[in-house]
Amino acid sequence: MSRSKAGAAARRRRGFPPQAAAMGGKGTSLDDPVTVEQKPDLVASRHEIEEYLNANRAYEIFDFMLKELLTKQPADPLEHLLDCLQTKHPNGPLKVIVASPPGLGRRALAKKLAETFGLVHISAGDLLAQAGVQTDDIGFADDEVVAKLVIQRLRQVNDEMQGWVLDGFPRTRFQTSFLKEEYLVPAHVLLLKASQEFIMERNHAIGEGELEGKYIKPEALENKLRLHSGQDSASLEVYSDRISLIDAQLDDDQLFAEMARVARMAPRSRGPQPPPRVVILGPRGVGASEHASRLAARLGSVLVDAQHVQVTRFDEPESQTEIPEVKQQSVSRGQAHRRTGISAGMTSMDLPNQEALIASDPLGVIGVRLRQDDCLKQGWVLCGFPTNFAGAVALQKDTRLCPTRIVALVASQETCVNRLRSIQTDPVTGKVWASLPRNEHVRKRLLRNPSNQPAAVRSAHNTFSSSLPTIMQAFGGDARCQEIPADGPPEKVFSALAEFVERPLPLPL
Numbered sequence: 001m002s003r004s005k006a007g008a009a010a011r012r013r014r015g016f017p018p019q020a021a022a023m024g025g026k027g028t029s030l031d032d033p034v035t036v037e038q039k040p041d042l043v044a045s046r047h048e049i050e051e052y053l054n055a056n057r058a059y060e061i062f063d064f065m066l067k068e069l070l071t072k073q074p075a076d077p078l079e080h081l082l083d084c085l086q087t088k089h090p091n092g093p094l095k096v097i098v099a100s101p102p103g104l105g106r107r108a109l110a111k112k113l114a115e116t117f118g119l120v121h122i123s124a125g126d127l128l129a130q131a132g133v134q135t136d137d138i139g140f141a142d143d144e145v146v147a148k149l150v151i152q153r154l155r156q157v158n159d160e161m162q163g164w165v166l167d168g169f170p171r172t173r174f175q176t177s178f179l180k181e182e183y184l185v186p187a188h189v190l191l192l193k194a195s196q197e198f199i200m201e202r203n204h205a206i207g208e209g210e211l212e213g214k215y216i217k218p219e220a221l222e223n224k225l226r227l228h229s230g231q232d233s234a235s236l237e238v239y240s241d242r243i244s245l246i247d248a249q250l251d252d253d254q255l256f257a258e259m260a261r262v263a264r265m266a267p268r269s270r271g272p273q274p275p276p277r278v279v280i281l282g283p284r285g286v287g288a289s290e291h292a293s294r295l296a297a298r299l300g301s302v303l304v305d306a307q308h309v310q311v312t313r314f315d316e317p318e319s320q321t322e323i324p325e326v327k328q329q330s331v332s333r334g335q336a337h338r339r340t341g342i343s344a345g346m347t348s349m350d351l352p353n354q355e356a357l358i359a360s361d362p363l364g365v366i367g368v369r370l371r372q373d374d375c376l377k378q379g380w381v382l383c384g385f386p387t388n389f390a391g392a393v394a395l396q397k398d399t400r401l402c403p404t405r406i407v408a409l410v411a412s413q414e415t416c417v418n419r420l421r422s423i424q425t426d427p428v429t430g431k432v433w434a435s436l437p438r439n440e441h442v443r444k445r446l447l448r449n450p451s452n453q454p455a456a457v458r459s460a461h462n463t464f465s466s467s468l469p470t471i472m473q474a475f476g477g478d479a480r481c482q483e484i485p486a487d488g489p490p491e492k493v494f495s496a497l498a499e500f501v502e503r504p505l506p507l508p509l
Contacts, residue, residue, distance in 0.1 A: 047399075047400060048399075050272075050274050051274060053271075054271075054273065054274050057091070057266075057269070057504070058271075059269060059270065059271025059272070060091045060266075060267075060269055060271065061085075063091075063270060063271070064084065064091055064092040065081050065084050065085075067092075068080065068081070068084050068092070069081070071183040083161050084161065086161065087161055087163075091187065091266065091267055092163075093119075093158075093161060093162055093163030093164070094117055094119060094163040094187055094263070095163055095164055095166075095184070095185070095186045095187050095188075096113065096119070096163075096164070096165045096166070096186055096187065096188045096189075096190060096263055097165075097166050097167075097169075097170075097186045097188070097189045097190070097236075097239070098110040098113065098165060098166070098167040098190045098192070098259075099167075099189060099190070099191050099192070099236060100191065100192035100193075100194075100248060101192075101193075101194065101196075101199055101224075101225055101228045101229075102199075102216065102221060102224040102225060102228060103199040103200075103202060103203045103216060103221055103224075103225075104192055104194055104199060104202070104248050105202075105213050106167050106168070106192060107123050107125060107126070107167055107168070107214075108213070109192075109255070109256060109259060110123065110165045110166075110167035111123075111165075112256060113165050113256070113259055113260065113263060114164070114165040116260060117163070117165075117260075117263060118163075119162070119163040119164050119165050120157045120162050120163065120164045120165070121164070121165050121167075122150065122153050122154065122157065122164050122165070122166045122167070122169075123167050123168055124141075124146050124149070124150055124166075124167065124168030124169040125167075125168050127146070127149040127150060127153060128141050128145075128146060128149065131145075131149055133145060133146075140171055140172075140224075140227055143172055143174045143175050146169060146175065147169075147170075147174075147175050147178040150166070150169045150178075151178050151179075151182055154166070154182065154184055155182070158184070166186070170235045170236075171227075171228075171235055172234075172235050173234055173235050173237075175235060176235050176236075176238055180238070186239065186242065187242065187267055188242055188244060188262055188263055188265070189236060189239045189242055189243045189244070190244055190246055190259055190262060190263070191236065191243050191244065191245050191246065192246050192248035192255075193245055193246065193247060193248055194247075194248040194249050195249070196225055198248075198249050199221070199225065200218070200221070200222075203215060203216055203218070203221055242267075244262045246258050246259060246262065261506075264506035265503060265506055266503065266504035266505065266506060267504070268502070268503060268504065269504055274379075274404070275301065275375075275376070275377065275378055275379030275380075276299055276301055276379040276380070276381070276404055276405070276501065277379060277380060277382075277401065277402070277403045277404045277405075278292075278295065278299075278301075278379075278380070278381045278382065278403060278404065278405045278406075278407065278501055279382050279383075279385070279386075279395070279403045279405070279406045279407065280292045280295070280381065280382070280383040280407050280409065280497075281383070281384075281406070281407065281408045281409070281464075281468065281471065282383075282408060282409035282410070282411070282464070282486065283411065283416055283457075283460055283461040283464040283465070284416060284420070284451065284452075284456075284457055284460040284461070284464075285411070285415070285416030285417065285419045285420045285452075285457050285461075286409045286410075286411045286415075286416055286419075286486050287409070287419070287486065287490060287493070288383045288384070288409055289305055289307070289383050289384070290490070291383075291409065291490075291493065291494055291497055292305065292381045292382075292383035293305075293381075294494060295381050295494070295497060295498060295501065296380075296381040298498060299379060299381065299501070299502075300378060301378050301379040301380055301381050302374050302375045302378055302379070302380045302381070303380075303381050303383075304366070304369055304370065304375070304380050304381070304382045304383075305383055305384055306366060306382065306383065306384030306385035307384045309365050309366060309369060351368070354368070362394050362397075362398065363391075363394050363395060363398065363401070366382070366385050367394075367398070367401065370382070370401050371400070371401070376400075382403075386471060386474075387464075387467060387471075388467050388470070388471065389467070389470040389471060389473070389474050391471075392470075392471045392474030392475055393474045395475075396474055396475050396476070403475070403480065404480060405480055405482070405500065405501050406472070406475050406480055406481045406482070407481075407482050407483075407484055407497060407500065407501070408468055408471075408472070408481075408482070408483045408484070409484055409486040409493065409497075410468075410483050410484065410485055410486060411485070411486040411487045412487055413457070413458050413461045415486075415487045416457050416461055417454045417457045417458065420452040420457055421452075421454070422434055422435060423448070423449070423452050424446040424447060424448050425446065425447055425448075425449065426442060426445060426446055426447075427445060427447055428445060433446060479505040479506055480505065482500050484496050484497055484500070
């Protein structure tokens with residue numbers, strides 16, 4: 001289909017007459033609609049465009065192509081850009097450096113990673129061996145010798161617009177300078193870490209035939225480890241923003257799974273991002289509200305706690321996981337929005353036709369709240385909704401409110417029970433106490449919410465656990481959906497939550 005025909009088809013889908021846009025006539029503005037009843041929804045069109053550009057990583061595509069032109073300056077720019085568009089990922093071919101102390105089987109892991117992602121494996125050790133340079137009994141090969149071999153191979157791979165996994169290089173700052181001169185910047189640096197005792201034991205097991213791998217004489221291995229500790233960390237300083245530390249003492253399957261997970265992580269986008277729409281779910285006692293509040297403040301978005309809004313048509317009161325005796329309001333917390341500069345203050349549901357809006361909205365009061373201007377402009381973090389399949393389906397089908405991330409914080413029953421066991425509230429001041437106050441009068445009037453009793457917490461946990469699979473299914477169970485273990489320290493849980501929400505969705509395998 002030609003571009004003109006495609007454009008005409010798009011205009012017809014949006015309700016424009018065939019020649020309206022080209023002529024600047026009816027249907028091209030709100031002041032000059034096709035008919036009184038049919039006005040072009042310019043706001044919706046902009047929303048669709050922004051969603052499309054973000055979902056297809058259009059900004060990353062143009063960023064990658066511009067970098068290619070600036071760094072390579074091809075004789076035929078158009079032909080080169082066509083070659084760029086043949087790559088699998090919008091950020092260009094995937095480039096990964098795998099670094100580690102000697103004796104951890106790095107070469108085999110890097111090779112497997114390259115095969116998994118369809119990349120070229122470039123091993124500095126293999127290149128040195130092919131060139132007849134022996135490194136078994138020496139520390140490291142000469143910088144210029146190894147750099148010449150590696151850079152030559154990288155040039156060949158880059159000219160063919162292929163991605164690569166590089167292992168065993170760079171080991172020194174001088175070697176890193178060769179990569180910088182060639183504008184070879186990895187998307188990820190996987191740094192495998194292990195104790196020297198573990199490495200020596202692993203090498204001994206290889207020598208005894210208990211493990212597969214390359215055996216290194218203990219004296220040579222100790223020398224290599226000393227050199228590594230003094231040089232390798234300095235050589236990777238320039239990549240500090242893309243280094244991921246990986247525990248190499250995990251079993252082989254877990255180790256490789258973690259390497260593949262990190263390699264799939266897309267680099268953070270430099271393009272404009274649409275306002276976030278985040279759903280956080282979790283059983284009572286997991287801290288979903290607290291994490292949602294903190295995330296909203298970090299993003300500069302609006303916090304919408306479903307338990308602070310009246311029950312919607314999709315949720316029965318007994319399925320709630322938070323305290324029901326709360327004021328029916330929605331709270332917006334956080335700092336000034338870093339993209340728009342709009343402050344996030346207290347926002348209520350005081351609308352002149354509120355009841356009619358709630359009755360007509362497919363999502364009930366939740367939908368009305370999420371459609372307010374502060375949520376549309378700043379984005380939102382929603383917790384406590386949906387609690388069942390019907391609510392998730394309704395939210396997923398809404399093109400303006402479909403979540404960009406769905407997170408389930410998952411913890412054991414005992415964790416949830418223990419976290420709520422000592423929680424009590426002062427009915428006079430409303431203050432929540434996690435430990436007994438010193439004042440005797442205050443201690444005597446403290447009350448425990450019946451919902452925090454162990455039996456109630458376990459019941460709520462069972463309800464959540466049984467409904468979670470269908471909720472995730474309603475959202476498509478795609479890369480937007482993530483279950484995050486929440487039994488550990490809250491700070492660690494929040495770090496995982498923020499990382500998942502803020503980073504682009506992972507690359508496909």
